[in-house]
Amino acid sequence: MARYTGSVCRLCRRENLKMFLKGDRCYSDKCAFDRRGYPPGQHGQRRGRKISDYGIQLREKQKVKRMYGLSEKQFHLFFERAERQKDVTGTNLLVLLERRLDNVIYRMGFVNSRTQGRHFIKHNHFLINGKKVNIPSYLIKIGDVVEIREKSKKIQAIEDALGAVVRRGVPQWIDLEKDNLKGIVKSFPVRDDITMPIAEQLIVELYSK
Numbered sequence: 560m561a562r563y564t565g566s567v568c569r570l571c572r573r574e575n576l577k578m579f580l581k582g583d584r585c586y587s588d589k590c591a592f593d594r595r596g597y598p599p600g601q602h603g604q605r606r607g608r609k610i611s612d613y614g615i616q617l618r619e620k621q622k623v624k625r626m627y628g629l630s631e632k633q634f635h636l637f638f639e640r641a642e643r644q645k646d647v648t649g650t651n652l653l654v655l656l657e658r659r660l661d662n663v664i665y666r667m668g669f670v671n672s673r674t675q676g677r678h679f680i681k682h683n684h685f686l687i688n689g690k691k692v693n694i695p696s697y698l699i700k701i702g703d704v705v706e707i708r709e710k711s712k713k714i715q716a717i718e719d720a721l722g723a724v725v726r727r728g729v730p731q732w733i734d735l736e737k738d739n740l741k742g743i744v745k746s747f748p749v750r751d752d753i754t755m756p757i758a759e760q761l762i763v764e765l766y767s768k
């Protein structure tokens with residue numbers, strides 16, 4: 560599937576959930592989801608029609624895929640990896656997605672969105688344990704230290720994101736040293752750390768058909 564280049568506000572409206580895809584703008588009165596809380600398109604304001612079980616499962620998968628900014632192929636590969644692991648497949652999937660580097664720097668507050676995070680990672684603005692990593696899908700491990708390169712510490716977008724991190728909050732599995740512009744992964748996230756309304760079992764049921 561090709562990379563989506565349209566308005567991300569349409570994605571939030573389509574999934575009927577504010578997914579904070581535009582960072583700080585989503586907290587302002589300019590948020591399109593708050594202003595037009597109905598699906599996009601000319602038929603968006605029609606009364607809701609009954610959705611099949613398959614349709615419900617598909618919408619849940621699309622929602623999570625769009626939330627983390629993945630293509631269909633990438634998302635399916637993560638599901639297959641989660642399925643091979645022990646414990647609950649749905650929880651394994653969410654933990655793997657949370658461990659992606661683009662998500663981790665978003666959780667740490669270094670960027671305003673995962674999309675911005677992928678852009679900065681590809682441009683070599685971040686170090687993992689002192690080494691340059693430019694792969695957004697890199698899976699963080701316990702004890703990893705994520706920091707901003709010395710030459711990148713004055714980037715205005717990073718300073719703005721850190722200024723707004725209090726509003727979003729930093730999860731308990733991350734230790735943010737804001738003054739040193741680095742964060743430490745204390746543990747892997749658990750299911751309760753993921754507060755967005757996600758019914759991962761529906762995704763497992765969809766892929767199990």
